[in-house]
Amino acid sequence: MKKEAILVSACLLGVCCRYDGASKPNADVIKLRERYVLIPICPEVDGGLPTPRTPSEQVGDRVLMSDGKDVTDNFRAGAEAALERAKTFSCNIALLKARSPSCGSGMIYDGSFSGRLTEGNGVTADLLKKNGITIYTEEELDKLI
Numbered sequence: 235m236k237k238e239a240i241l242v243s244a245c246l247l248g249v250c251c252r253y254d255g256a257s258k259p260n261a262d263v264i265k266l267r268e269r270y271v272l273i274p275i276c277p278e279v280d281g282g283l284p285t286p287r288t289p290s291e292q293v294g295d296r297v298l299m300s301d302g303k304d305v306t307d308n309f310r311a312g313a314e315a316a317l318e319r320a321k322t323f324s325c326n327i328a329l330l331k332a333r334s335p336s337c338g339s340g341m342i343y344d345g346s347f348s349g350r351l352t353e354g355n356g357v358t359a360d361l362l363k364k365n366g367i368t369i370y371t372e373e374e375l376d377k378l379i
């Protein structure tokens with residue numbers, strides 16, 4: 235039977251694309267390749283930001299780096315690229331990194347750069363949800379499997 239394709243945050247697959255130049259490989263996520271075709275995305279890189287980069291958080295309806303630089307356009311471009319990839323590969327599900335200002339779903343950092351969380355979605359998670367794609371984080375794998 236043909237495997238279903240799902241979007242996955244590239245950092246969970248071991249790609250060193252995080253703001254600090256590291257990755258967050260998750261063995262249970264990588265194992266999902268037995269069941270799904272995993273389509274990696276990194277919206278921040280796809281939106282034109284370098285790695286490593288200054289960390290960003292959503293502040294109101296903008297996305298700012300901790301030094302105040304406005305990177306909203308980069309985040310939106312990365313979200314559009316993720317949606318385009320979802321359409322290309324007919325993905326109805328995305329498994330995205332929790333709490334990220336791009337990929338987070340349900341809870342994200344609150345814009346104070348203090349580690350505090352608030353309810354909300356990352357820019358990419360939000361756009362994907364609005365287009366009917368079901369989002370899970372790596373902390374909700376039990377719901378996906």
Ligand code: SF4
Nearest residue numbers: 245252276331334337
């Ligand atoms: Fe990972 Fe998403 Fe951040 Fe890229 S934008 S490093 S995929 S959490």
